[in-house]
Amino acid sequence: MAEPRPVLEMTGIVKEFPGVRALSDVDFRLFPGEIHALMGENGAGKSTLIKVLTGVYSLDEGTITLDGGSVRFGSPLQAQQAGISTVYQEVNLCPNLSVAENIFIGREPTRMGRIQWKRMRKEAAELVDRLGLDIDVTAPLSSYPLAVQQLVAIVRSVGTGDSDGQGSGTKVLVLDEPTSSLDRDEVQELFRLMRRLKDEGVAILFVSHFLDQIYQICDRMTVLRNGTLVGEHMVADLDQVGLIQLMIGKALDQLEELHDHERRSDVGETLLKAEGLGRTGGIAPFDLEIKKGEVLGLAGLLGSGRTELARLLFGADQPDSGKVTIDGKHVSMSAPNAAIGAGVAFCSENRKTEGLVPDLTVRENIILALQASRGWTRPIPVAQRDELVAKYIKALDIRPANPEARVGRLSGGNQQKVLLARWLITQPKLLILDEPTRGIDVGAKAEIQKLVVSLSEEGMSVLYIAAELEEVLRLSHTIGVLRDRRLVAQLANGPEITSSRIMETIASGEHQ
Amino acid sequence: MSTPSVTTPSRWRALTHHHLFWPVAVLVFLLLVNVPFTPDFFSVKMTGGHLYGSLVSIVLFGSPLILVAVGMTVVIATGGIDLSVGAVVAITGALACSYISHQADQNALGGVLLAMGLGLLAGVACGLWNGFLVARMGIQPIIATLIIMVAGRGVAQLITDGQIITIDSDPYKLIGGGYWLTLPFSIFVVAAVVAVTVVLTRRTALGLLIESVGGNAEASRLVGIRSRRIKIMVYVFCALCAAIAGLMISSNTSAADGNNAGLWIELDAILAVVIGGTSLLGGRFSIGGTVVGALVIQTLTTTIYTIGVPTQTNLVFKAAVVIVVCLLQSPKFRAKVFGARFGGRFGGRSGAKGGAKPAATGADAAASTDTAAKMEVS
Numbered sequence: 001m002a003e004p005r006p007v008l009e010m011t012g013i014v015k016e017f018p019g020v021r022a023l024s025d026v027d028f029r030l031f032p033g034e035i036h037a038l039m040g041e042n043g044a045g046k047s048t049l050i051k052v053l054t055g056v057y058s059l060d061e062g063t064i065t066l067d068g069g070s071v072r073f074g075s076p077l078q079a080q081q082a083g084i085s086t087v088y089q090e091v092n093l094c095p096n097l098s099v100a101e102n103i104f105i106g107r108e109p110t111r112m113g114r115i116q117w118k119r120m121r122k123e124a125a126e127l128v129d130r131l132g133l134d135i136d137v138t139a140p141l142s143s144y145p146l147a148v149q150q151l152v153a154i155v156r157s158v159g160t161g162d163s164d165g166q167g168s169g170t171k172v173l174v175l176d177e178p179t180s181s182l183d184r185d186e187v188q189e190l191f192r193l194m195r196r197l198k199d200e201g202v203a204i205l206f207v208s209h210f211l212d213q214i215y216q217i218c219d220r221m222t223v224l225r226n227g228t229l230v231g232e233h234m235v236a237d238l239d240q241v242g243l244i245q246l247m248i249g250k251a252l253d254q255l256e257e258l259h260d261h262e263r264r265s266d267v268g269e270t271l272l273k274a275e276g277l278g279r280t281g282g283i284a285p286f287d288l289e290i291k292k293g294e295v296l297g298l299a300g301l302l303g304s305g306r307t308e309l310a311r312l313l314f315g316a317d318q319p320d321s322g323k324v325t326i327d328g329k330h331v332s333m334s335a336p337n338a339a340i341g342a343g344v345a346f347c348s349e350n351r352k353t354e355g356l357v358p359d360l361t362v363r364e365n366i367i368l369a370l371q372a373s374r375g376w377t378r379p380i381p382v383a384q385r386d387e388l389v390a391k392y393i394k395a396l397d398i399r400p401a402n403p404e405a406r407v408g409r410l411s412g413g414n415q416q417k418v419l420l421a422r423w424l425i426t427q428p429k430l431l432i433l434d435e436p437t438r439g440i441d442v443g444a445k446a447e448i449q450k451l452v453v454s455l456s457e458e459g460m461s462v463l464y465i466a467a468e469l470e471e472v473l474r475l476s477h478t479i480g481v482l483r484d485r486r487l488v489a490q491l492a493n494g495p496e497i498t499s500s501r502i503m504e505t506i507a508s509g510e511h512q
Numbered sequence: 513m514s515t516p517s518v519t520t521p522s523r524w525r526a527l528t529h530h531h532l533f534w535p536v537a538v539l540v541f542l543l544l545v546n547v548p549f550t551p552d553f554f555s556v557k558m559t560g561g562h563l564y565g566s567l568v569s570i571v572l573f574g575s576p577l578i579l580v581a582v583g584m585t586v587v588i589a590t591g592g593i594d595l596s597v598g599a600v601v602a603i604t605g606a607l608a609c610s611y612i613s614h615q616a617d618q619n620a621l622g623g624v625l626l627a628m629g630l631g632l633l634a635g636v637a638c639g640l641w642n643g644f645l646v647a648r649m650g651i652q653p654i655i656a657t658l659i660i661m662v663a664g665r666g667v668a669q670l671i672t673d674g675q676i677i678t679i680d681s682d683p684y685k686l687i688g689g690g691y692w693l694t695l696p697f698s699i700f701v702v703a704a705v706v707a708v709t710v711v712l713t714r715r716t717a718l719g720l721l722i723e724s725v726g727g728n729a730e731a732s733r734l735v736g737i738r739s740r741r742i743k744i745m746v747y748v749f750c751a752l753c754a755a756i757a758g759l760m761i762s763s764n765t766s767a768a769d770g771n772n773a774g775l776w777i778e779l780d781a782i783l784a785v786v787i788g789g790t791s792l793l794g795g796r797f798s799i800g801g802t803v804v805g806a807l808v809i810q811t812l813t814t815t816i817y818t819i820g821v822p823t824q825t826n827l828v829f830k831a832a833v834v835i836v837v838c839l840l841q842s843p844k845f846r847a848k849v850f851g852a853r854f855g856g857r858f859g860g861r862s863g864a865k866g867g868a869k870p871a872a873t874g875a876d877a878a879a880s881t882d883t884a885a886k887m888e889v890s
Contacts, residue, residue: 316734359795369736376716377717
């Protein structure tokens with residue numbers, strides 16, 4: 001591809017939030033007629049960059065040049081008027097209006113204050129037709145599936161500033177994870193539309209967690225990590241392993257690491273068996289077996305379906321296919337109650353929103369799960385309760401060691417320990433830990449990992465999710481590898497299993 | 513509720529202090545305001561075997577409000593609200609009075625008991641309906657309970673045929689207007705309901721589960737709490753409390769007025785709950801605080817009459833006092849107006865700001881600053 005002048009250039013972008021430097025000195029450029037992927041793990045600064053570009057955030061430092069002229073957007077509307085349109089993950093349209101109305105909403109062709117309905121429908125039909133879509137513009141938007149609604153959202157955004165139907169007014173189109181709720185065929189339909197827009201000279205910024213899609217559709221990519229620019233590459237020049245290295249920030253050989261000796265080698269018989277368990281939009285159907293005393297680690301990039309898998313095993317989300325047996329008995333995963341009754345415990349990665357009740361005390365938070373399973377009529381006797389709470393506060397070294405402290409005031413590590421105590425007190429057979437070490441200090445991290453090892457030695461099964469591969473490697477007997485919302489491999493941990501091996505598996509996505 | 517542990521005497525005491533200190537202070541202040549206008553305000557006289565006096569009247573006339581507010585407290589603790597209590601008051605009174613009025617002998621105990629049972633049953637039905645809409649259908653509580661708030665008065669009118677039904681029944685008169693052991697009987701009813709509520713919520717795990725559901729609904733679901741069942745229970749309980757209040761009000765006047773019985777009591781009840789220190793966002797609740805809150809409102813109403821505020825403006829006056837009370841409850845406001853000392857001492861939350869802190873609470877405040885800082889870092 002010939003390299004003309006970039007249509008958009010962002011240089012030295014800095015964006016700070018109180019206490020956090022979300023973007024520091026990031027450069028980004030976009031050429032007309034290219035599809036450009038913005039890559040990075042969650043929290044790398046992708047969304048912030050997009051929001052700065054589209055006028056949602058004001059930038060602290062740096063310049064944005066559009067078509068050679070310096071611009072600065074105070075609002076998304078200004079960005080839109082300048083030719084930068086955005087389509088988000090969720091469709092922001094009115095389902096009850098017709099497709100044509102949705103395309104023209106807010107800029108309907110009018111004469112003497114009255115909307116020219118005929119003209120609007122005609123122009124909408126022409127626009128849809130020009131983009132090669134087969135959509136009846138008079139039908140209500142709600143009569144189409146989500147995927148088509150997404151296409152309409154794109155049609156609407158490229159039609160912006162273009163009420164006479166001549167050429168596109170949009171120079172830059174930002175697609176922020178448009179594919180996350182689409183199935184394979186729908187994604188292809190979206191890609192067709194993207195290619196057509198690209199041929200018309202529109203520069204497309206594409207964000208997706210699915211690596212395959214990036215490699216299928218994109219020409220160039222920019223990689224961010226921790227708010228800084230890692231590099232800009234042609235997609236053809238960088239393979240998936242290389243990309244993952246750039247995103248995570250470690251070279252493969254650096255990750256060749258110790259294998260621990262703490263791990264117990266023998267595990268018991270099967271505890272939990274999932275067959276064909278899956279949920280549309282969450283994770284593709286998978287088979288999984290967890291043995292007694294086994295630590296099963298899940299590895300995969302953020303958004304690869306690790307949490308979704310765990311939530312299905314707890315009934316936090318309802319599966320729409322497959323079945324689960326625990327100890328040979330079928331368990332309906334229709335609600336957490338059922339799973340808890342069968343001995344499953346789940347510490348969510350979102351401590352604040354899905355774990356703690358911040359207004360309650362440490363003691364109350366700790367006994368909550370046990371009390372819930374006993375029902376309200378059978379309170380735990382005070383003496384027994386206080387003894388249990390004191391025991392777990394001591395065992396997990398929760399600080400302050402005050403059962404009456406409000407849990408919302410504890411530090412992150414201690415809050416995590418409170419959640420662990422809450423579930424350990426119920427003596428579960430399977431403990432699901434989703435990112436238990438995220439955002440907590442090094443000391444607490446080590447303590448929690450040690451605890452996992454000793455629990456497994458006592459015969460408790462643990463499903464362990466962590467962003468850091470080393471952590472998963474160190475603790476797990478078996479490692480489940482996820483990619484693009486699919487469980488692609490289950491590797492028995494051993495000396496031959498290394499971080500690089502797992503990263504290769506993630507990158508290749510081979511089913512083994 | 514539990515025995516204060518040895519390790520945390522000062523903070524625990526500061527907390528209990530905080531919950532009831534300001535509501536009680538306001539109550540005492542309001543009571544004192546009456547003294548210059550009614551010098552014998554605090555005197556209680558024995559006349560004809562009954563105790564009379566302003567204090568007794570406040571409790572007597574405040575009884576229905578206390579009942580409704582106690583029920584409202586547990587609903588609000590789950591993060592909900594119940595606007596239908598006023599209508600439930602009207603329906604219950606209408607049903608009970610119309611049943612009694614159709615009896616040949618209005619003084620027959622059996623008939624009166626049956627009438628009361630009917631009224632309470634109607635209340636339970638209303639509560640089930642509210643609970644069903646909120647917990648099963650997932651309708652916003654404010655909308656779900658609005659239905660009976662609006663339609664309920666129509667139902668009451670239907671029962672009474674659009675008339676005010678008057679009755680003449682001595683046994684029925686007892687609950688709202690009678691005396692027992694020299695005191696108004698309704699005081700005993702209120703005491704019993706409050707006691708039962710406290711036992712139900714604090715001696716079982718119900719209070720904890722309610723607070724958990726109100727404090728973090730998603731976390732409660734993931735911990736296995738059957739929050740639907742709990743929500744239905746609190747709406748039924750709240751409606752039941754309102755139904756008892758309905759019996760009381762109609763008994764006191766020996767009449768059922770579908771239009772005006774319990775009119776706007778839902779708003780007073782919500783106010784009482786807020787004054788008592790229970791957050792409208794749900795979570796922690798305090799029955800004791802609510803009782804004090806209801807007494808504050810009733811005292812305020814009495815005070816407005818005794819100090820001679822013109823009737824046309826008394827609602828404005830009431831609103832002004834309520835604003836002041838609510839501001840006093842806010843630790844931030846206290847810290848701003850009275851300085852960090854008061855904010856820190858009684859609020860316990862803004863202690864970090866103050867330079868001049870009482871020695872006793874200094875350590876506590878420092879400890880909380882410490883943890884707060886840690887949280888931000890992690």
